[in-house]
Amino acid sequence: MKSEKPWMSSGPSGYRTHSERYPMDLFSYTREAARCRDERRFLAMIAMSSTAVELVINRDTRTCKARALKRTGGWANLNNHNLRVAREHGLPVDALLEAGDNLSSDNSIAFVRLRNKVAHGEIERFISDLSDYDPAAEKLAKQHECKMREFVSEWYNTAPDVQEGRIRKHQWKVD
Secondary structure, three states: OOOOOOOEOOOOOOOEOOHHHOOHHHHHHHHHHHHHHHOOOHHHHHHHHHHHHHHHHHHOOOOOOOOOOOEEOOEEOOOHHHHHHHHHOOOOHHHHOOOOOOOOOOOOOHHHHHHHHHHOOOOOOOOOOOHHHOHHHHHHHHHHHHHHHHHHHHHHHHOHHHHOOOOEOOEOOOO
């Protein structure tokens, strides 16, 4: 009898089968993003969502040793170049794109721009009130988290690390 293929929902619950194949660090970031959403901590929600995507790019066996990734201190940060490389290696980067985004452009895609603004404290242009009361911050954060959930669920549903059982007991395979 063949066992069912691991599967994950992109919905807010992140329901998945074969949960032991979901890395604990990735679970922690996606769970924190959801808790931040529930508690209206929109800046933290953006930061946690961005980190979840960055973690997959750095830990997935298809990309973790990709020479084409530009790294700082051994870590591949989110930028158009690294997202192009990740997409070429089979990661579901298109889930992060919105209309008008172009990974070949010198201009960062919206997901990366928002991540950078929050990470570097440049929030005055899109937050006009305390972030947990600001409807614009809420909208941006929810869109950002939704893109992350789409990316992570599509990764889970297609990644050889997950599908072939390379991730065991919530731990990435270490070479």
